[in-house]
Amino acid sequence: MRPIDALMDALPDGRVLTDPDVIDSYARDRTFLEPGKPLGVVLAASRDDVVTTMKWASEHRVPVVPRGGGTGLAGASVAGDGAIILSLARMTAIRELSPADEIAVVEPGVITADLDRAARKHGLMYAPDPSSYEISTIGGNLATNAGGLRCVKYGVTRDSALGLEVVLADGRILNTGRRTMKGVTGYDLTGLFVGSEGTLGVITAATVRLRRAPSGPPATFAAEFGSLRDAGAAVSAIMAAGCQPSLMELLDRATLEAIDDMRTFGLEAGTTAMLIGQSDAVDGQAVAERMERICMENGASFVAVSSSPQEAEELIGLRRMAYDAKERLGACLVEDVCVPRSVLPEMIIAIEAAAVRHGVKICTVAHAGDGNLHPVFIFDRGTVEPPPEVWAAADDVFTHALELGGTLTGEHGVGLLKQRWLAMEAGPVAAEVQRGIKAVFDPLGILNPGKAI
Amino acid sequence: MRPIDALMDALPDGRVLTDPDVIDSYARDRTFLEPGKPLGVVLAASRDDVVTTMKWASEHRVPVVPRGGGTGLAGASVAGDGAIILSLARMTAIRELSPADEIAVVEPGVITADLDRAARKHGLMYAPDPSSYEISTIGGNLATNAGGLRCVKYGVTRDSALGLEVVLADGRILNTGRRTMKGVTGYDLTGLFVGSEGTLGVITAATVRLRRAPSGPPATFAAEFGSLRDAGAAVSAIMAAGCQPSLMELLDRATLEAIDDMRTFGLEAGTTAMLIGQSDAVDGQAVAERMERICMENGASFVAVSSSPQEAEELIGLRRMAYDAKERLGACLVEDVCVPRSVLPEMIIAIEAAAVRHGVKICTVAHAGDGNLHPVFIFDRGTVEPPPEVWAAADDVFTHALELGGTLTGEHGVGLLKQRWLAMEAGPVAAEVQRGIKAVFDPLGILNPGKAI
Numbered sequence: 001m002r003p004i005d006a007l008m009d010a011l012p013d014g015r016v017l018t019d020p021d022v023i024d025s026y027a028r029d030r031t032f033l034e035p036g037k038p039l040g041v042v043l044a045a046s047r048d049d050v051v052t053t054m055k056w057a058s059e060h061r062v063p064v065v066p067r068g069g070g071t072g073l074a075g076a077s078v079a080g081d082g083a084i085i086l087s088l089a090r091m092t093a094i095r096e097l098s099p100a101d102e103i104a105v106v107e108p109g110v111i112t113a114d115l116d117r118a119a120r121k122h123g124l125m126y127a128p129d130p131s132s133y134e135i136s137t138i139g140g141n142l143a144t145n146a147g148g149l150r151c152v153k154y155g156v157t158r159d160s161a162l163g164l165e166v167v168l169a170d171g172r173i174l175n176t177g178r179r180t181m182k183g184v185t186g187y188d189l190t191g192l193f194v195g196s197e198g199t200l201g202v203i204t205a206a207t208v209r210l211r212r213a214p215s216g217p218p219a220t221f222a223a224e225f226g227s228l229r230d231a232g233a234a235v236s237a238i239m240a241a242g243c244q245p246s247l248m249e250l251l252d253r254a255t256l257e258a259i260d261d262m263r264t265f266g267l268e269a270g271t272t273a274m275l276i277g278q279s280d281a282v283d284g285q286a287v288a289e290r291m292e293r294i295c296m297e298n299g300a301s302f303v304a305v306s307s308s309p310q311e312a313e314e315l316i317g318l319r320r321m322a323y324d325a326k327e328r329l330g331a332c333l334v335e336d337v338c339v340p341r342s343v344l345p346e347m348i349i350a351i352e353a354a355a356v357r358h359g360v361k362i363c364t365v366a367h368a369g370d371g372n373l374h375p376v377f378i379f380d381r382g383t384v385e386p387p388p389e390v391w392a393a394a395d396d397v398f399t400h401a402l403e404l405g406g407t408l409t410g411e412h413g414v415g416l417l418k419q420r421w422l423a424m425e426a427g428p429v430a431a432e433v434q435r436g437i438k439a440v441f442d443p444l445g446i447l448n449p450g451k452a453i
Numbered sequence: 454m455r456p457i458d459a460l461m462d463a464l465p466d467g468r469v470l471t472d473p474d475v476i477d478s479y480a481r482d483r484t485f486l487e488p489g490k491p492l493g494v495v496l497a498a499s500r501d502d503v504v505t506t507m508k509w510a511s512e513h514r515v516p517v518v519p520r521g522g523g524t525g526l527a528g529a530s531v532a533g534d535g536a537i538i539l540s541l542a543r544m545t546a547i548r549e550l551s552p553a554d555e556i557a558v559v560e561p562g563v564i565t566a567d568l569d570r571a572a573r574k575h576g577l578m579y580a581p582d583p584s585s586y587e588i589s590t591i592g593g594n595l596a597t598n599a600g601g602l603r604c605v606k607y608g609v610t611r612d613s614a615l616g617l618e619v620v621l622a623d624g625r626i627l628n629t630g631r632r633t634m635k636g637v638t639g640y641d642l643t644g645l646f647v648g649s650e651g652t653l654g655v656i657t658a659a660t661v662r663l664r665r666a667p668s669g670p671p672a673t674f675a676a677e678f679g680s681l682r683d684a685g686a687a688v689s690a691i692m693a694a695g696c697q698p699s700l701m702e703l704l705d706r707a708t709l710e711a712i713d714d715m716r717t718f719g720l721e722a723g724t725t726a727m728l729i730g731q732s733d734a735v736d737g738q739a740v741a742e743r744m745e746r747i748c749m750e751n752g753a754s755f756v757a758v759s760s761s762p763q764e765a766e767e768l769i770g771l772r773r774m775a776y777d778a779k780e781r782l783g784a785c786l787v788e789d790v791c792v793p794r795s796v797l798p799e800m801i802i803a804i805e806a807a808a809v810r811h812g813v814k815i816c817t818v819a820h821a822g823d824g825n826l827h828p829v830f831i832f833d834r835g836t837v838e839p840p841p842e843v844w845a846a847a848d849d850v851f852t853h854a855l856e857l858g859g860t861l862t863g864e865h866g867v868g869l870l871k872q873r874w875l876a877m878e879a880g881p882v883a884a885e886v887q888r889g890i891k892a893v894f895d896p897l898g899i900l901n902p903g904k905a906i
Binding site: 098099100101102103123144145147151152155156158159168172173174175176178179180181182183184185186187188189191192194195196200212215236239240242244281282283338339340341342367370371372405406407408409410411412413414418422425426427429430433434436437439440441452453 | 555605633634638642647648859866875879
């Protein structure tokens with residue numbers, strides 16, 4: 001009997017898919033990375049299914065690649081030869097939502113925006129909102145410690161994770177964390193699992209923190225700049241002035257053109273950058289007007305505070321469209337550097353210089369209030385891999401980010417895509433202790449091998 | 454040559470103290486726990502001193518007990534026989550404070566309130582504020598993941614830790630984390646070290662996040678209740694109403710009497726509990742009045758919103774005095790349970806019942822907005838250990854906290870004091886993986902053995 005047959009026998013009918021085309025569609029994420037030839041896909045419907053799969057995988061030493069919505073941008077759920085793909089997308093129960101305690105207990109397949117909507121019914125929100133939040137899952141968000149637009153004010157996914165139920169490599173169940181707002185019993189295993197990209201265990205439930213939703217719609221401004229540097233300086237000035245925006249997004253000319261090409265919004269000839277900001281504070285309108293003034297003082301050619309929530313929604317909608325718009329231009333290498341906020345203008349200059357130096361088209365959007373930039377390197381869809389000049393430009397961008405005190409990845413994770421640069425940032429001691437931690441949880445090395453560390 | 458002589462040779466003159474009385478004064482924290490007979494004390498003045506000490510300790514297999522201000526309440530820095538005590542209290546440099554990036558790089562011996570004051574000069578604050586913040590150190594706060602009064606709004610120490618410089622057990626230097634607001638390169642080693650009570654490495658520098666200080670003084674209210682349950686219900690109602698207080702402290706009758714005994718403040722005969730709350734929001738005065746109304750609706754006998762910042766400071770000062778006041782009553786077993794906010798009244802009832810059942814005096818203060826209660830069990834200073842009825846009452850309190858979905862320790866840590874209850878909460882799988890992680894960092898078991906896990 002083949003190992004996969006034993007797995008099919010052990011799981012309820014219909015859980016394992018082995019059609020090669022179906023497998024291939026589950027073996028990819030949103031990167032250009034080509035998968036190998038996995039053995040099959042498990043559509044887990046319960047924790048028991050996950051336990052069965054992991055026990056089988058340990059027995060047969062089969063690599064397991066957990067996945068949620070497949071919206072990752074670093075290759076963490078791209079599956080290799082001989083692996084079993086473990087989809088958690090069918091575990092979609094919101095087991096509990098307690099308005100009084102401001103927590104929810106959710107399964108990993110819950111779509112992030114669905115949890116947010118469920119919370120809003122009680123005057124609460126689930127704050128982390130990656131751009132993909134209508135199609136990505138809580139499990140995937142936890143595995144990558146996803147950021148998002150609102151995290152400039154409310155923090156990243158880890159800041160909302162209180163406790164986890166995890167199936168370990170050998171099928172044992174580990175409960176981490178707590179239901180309380182605070183707790184220091186033992187090491188922070190919850191924080192360790194968040195962002196570990198499925199390399200330490202499979203999350204089958206999470207207790208997450210909800211937050212009070214703002215009482216009214218946020219006040220929104222949009223500013224156009226003739227210079228990216230001016231826009232970067234405006235961001236620094238807004239943050240330094242203590243405006244505490246709930247969203248602060250920067251789009252460069254190339255991104256704006258791609259969006260305008262997809263849905264015409266009236267891009268002006270002289271506009272090089274657009275800054276979109278929001279305040280959801282009680283005095284949000286006054287804060288938005290203050291941010292508007294700071295933009296003018298920093299050289300904006302045009303600034304407007306939205307007069308209606310609909311107008312504001314359209315602006316934010318443009319931003320959320322950015323990645324789809326870029327995918328129309330060609331294949332995309334999406335990067336994710338994060339730098340200290342004060343050097344945002346320098347980082348933008350370095351990205352522009354890399355584009356010119358290597359003759360590569362780079363479109364940049366940024367969660368600017370966090371110093372987190374997404375330079376997207378566009379290349380010909382016909383090639384399997386990015387051409388050398390794209391890698392060279394990406395090298396330059398990473399080198400500069402690290403020189404400026406930054407990091408390779410603010411929110412997308414390491415996956416496969418950033419392995420080639422990892423040593424530049426982490427250093428040999430960190431690499432060694434991380435391998436040691438990995439071995440504690442996964443001595444056989446079957447959990448998403450080759451990812452994250 | 455004795456091992457300690459080799460250490461004295463290896464370090465600059467004056468770094469090692471061996472006078473038994475001096476050692477004893479460094480071997481304690483703020484618990485009643487009796488230390489053993491340590492070999493000596495290292496007063497580290499630099500990272501190099503720490504590296505030298507750890508290399509020596511590894512070579513000679515000597516246990517190392519790191520310590521900061523010695524204000525711990527769980528015994529994490531109580532030193533045993535044959536240990537070397539490694540004091541970081543002299544490493545007091547604020548290496549960098551960047552208002553633009555809202556970060557500081559600090560050495561572990563910096564007094565927490567000193568960092569906060571340094572930040573305030575730039576319109577910023579260091580948010581975590583354990584009651585001990587005028588005498589405790591950043592290093593100790595990181596080692597225990599200290600909470601505090603403001604953490605109901607701004608989070609605990611871990612939420613302000615971005616990156617660490619750590620000396621490992623064998624003297625190697627590990628840099629974790631980053632200077633940026635976000636970052637997901639590799640596992641969250643920063644979060645792992647925070648709260649690990651010196652069992653994984655010795656923190657020699659930390660990059661911490663600063664936050665914008667509120668623009669004006671907070672609005673403060675104080676409410677008196679004839680019933681602790683009513684006060685607990687008021688807390689739940691205030692939080693559920695989305696008031697987002699920046700401080701929300703509950704003091705029971707026994708605590709109020711102890712404080713009144715130390716500094717008379719006019720305690721009314723019928724007052725069983727006092728609730729002190731603050732809002733530092735832009736509309737803080739309105740929020741404080743809203744909290745006042747909610748208290749009245751929940752049975753408060755008297756509520757007042759402070760008319761001046763001085764009056765507010767005095768109120769908060771009373772709260773910060775609570776532990777000193779209790780120490781005047783006798784020896785203290787300080788506990789630290791944390792429960793989901795909605796069951797705060799039930800937890801208070803359980804504490805009162807345990808006091809009556811076992812005939813033990815318990816004074817309780819709570820960071821009520823977080824559901825974090827500090828029942829302090831008073832016993833005769835003449836005894837070395839708490840008497841059996843105190844342990845029995847504590848058992849009851851822990852059992853109830855766990856039954857209510859809570860945790861043994863919200864912010865003080867496990868140390869030595871909570872070892873006896875640890876298995877009740879963590880379970881065998883968590884215990885095993887934690888021991889595995891410990892072994893990765895400290896294979897010889899020399900770093901603060903017997904603590905935290």
